[in-house]
Amino acid sequence: MQVSLETITQAAALIHGAVMRTPCLPAPKLSLLTGADIFVKYENLQVTNAFKERGALVKLSSLADSERERGVIAMSAGNHAQAVAYHAARLGIPATIVMPEPTPFVKVAATRGYGARVVLAGEVLADAQAEAERIANEENLVWVHPYDDAAIISGQGTIALEMLEDQPDLDCLVVPVGGGGLISGMAVAAKARKHGIEVIGVEAALYPSMIGALRGEAVTCGGATLAEGIAVKNVGRLTLEIVRETVDDILLVDEATLERAVNAYLTRQKTMAEGAGAAGLAALLAYPERFAGKRVGLVLCGGNIDPRLLSSIMVRELAREGRLLSIRITTADRPGILGEISTLIGRLGGNILEVSHHRLFLNVPAKGTTLDVTMETHDPDHAGRILSALEQAGHSVRTLDLGESRI
Incomplete structure (x- = not known):
């Protein structure tokens, strides 16, 4: 089976409803x-x-009755796992899912909740794939690859058909890239439906696997990325061929920009995006000149993010924007000093969130004390005015990095 506009339109009809x-x-x-x-x-x-x-349902629907009875197996960092588990349960197909051990708990729990047997193995997708292949051979299960499969790719391509039906004047599609299944299907559909449209891929800078494969270069892939859904070391053979023929460019985005994009979706669009889901927006934030003035279609491809991680991202973005300030004040240890400092900050419009009072630091004079203060401010200029006022009042002040030890 080859991927074409025909296979993608057939997939669209199959998944309808x-x-x-x-x-x-x-x-x-x-x-x-x-x-x-x-x-x-x-x-x-x-x-x-x-x-x-989309791709999971197309693939599962293509199985013969004998294959359905044997059951299926897949490896995934979470989203493919949930999709296979959900639609396998709907179709009455036993499913086993192998996931890397660091997969966010929210994704593991959801996959189990759909009735699949979940096996945790290894640190990255490549490790999980090796274990899945072993189990598949041992138990004679049907392999459902997350990206290197024509049925899967055709299913994902239906996204581009819908986008161009809804927004036919798009100049460019910006698509997250892991193994390449999503961008392959979307690129085939988009290029067939609209002449001249650009298709741009986005990889996490820690996992530039598709760029390396396209250039025939060995690249280093590894590290803890917010975009674990596209943290792939090995791209697919079929996807590499399609990407080489249809994709115009691939961009890399760093972790700080991914965080900024996740935060922007939440605070500006009031919607949840996981790291991989926000990669397209991260590319526009990292390369604004590349897309200035263009009508750009972004795929918010996933919203499965751990709530604690999302909370941390929001706090970190407040700090980056200068709206959350953490400082260490060294001053005289005398009655009323805490009240004076609090009053000064409050008078200038700062909102104190946390105070930690220390007297036992050896680098502070015996009659001195330190205060660690975390506060909300309007912007960097407002924070600067508060710092200047504290120094003018005779206090020694330095800013602390977010998370810096207060001991």
């Missing part, structure tokens, strides 16, 4: 942030909160 036709809507706040005219495809609204349902 079983997979949500998600909206593709203008995002004026993100447009203002980036300088591009942005339209977002909200695949985080799927039942499993990610686009993977």
Whole structure:
């Protein structure tokens, strides 16, 4: 089976009514942030909160009765796992899912909740794939690859068909890249449907596997990335061939920009994006000149993010924006000093969130004390005015990095 506009349109008919036709809507706040005219495809609204349902259902529906009886196995960092588990349960197919051990608990729990047997193995997808292949051979299970499969790729390509039906004037599609299944299907569909449209891929800088494969270069892949859904060391053979023929460019984004994109989706669009889901927006934040003035379609391909991680990202972004300030004040140890400092900060409009009072630091005079203060401010200029006022009042002040030890 080869991937073509015909196989993708057939996939669209097959999944109709079983997979949500998600909206593709203008995002004026993100447009203002980036300088591009942005339209977002909200695949985080799927039942499993990610686009993977499309390809999974197409693949599972293609199985013969004898294959369904044997059961299926897949490896995934989470979203493909949930998609296979969910639709396998709907179709009455036993499913085993192998996931890397660091997979966010929210994804592991959801996959088990759909009735699949979950096996945790290894640190990255390559480790999980090796274990899945071993189990598949041992138990004679049918392999459902997360990206290097024509049925899977055709299913993912239905996203581009819907985007161009809803927004036919798009100049460019910006698509997250892991193993390449999503961008392969979307690129085939988009290029067949609209002449001249650009398809741009985005990889996490820690996992530039597709760029390395396209260039025939050995690249280093590894590290803890926010975009674990696209943290792939080995791209697919079929996807590499399609990407080489159809994709215009691939960009890399760093971790700080991924965090900024996740935060922007939450605070500006009021929607949840996991790291991989926000990679497209991260590219526009990292390379604004590349997309300035263009009508850009973004795929918010997944929203499965751990709530604690999301909370941490929001706090870190407040610090980066100068709206959360943490300082260490060294001053005289006398009655009323804490009240004076609090009054000064409050008078200038700072909102104190946390205070830690120390007297036993050996680098502080015996009659001195230190105060660690975390506060909300309006912006960096406002924070600077508070720091200047504290110093003018006779206190020694230095800023602390977020998370710096207060002991």
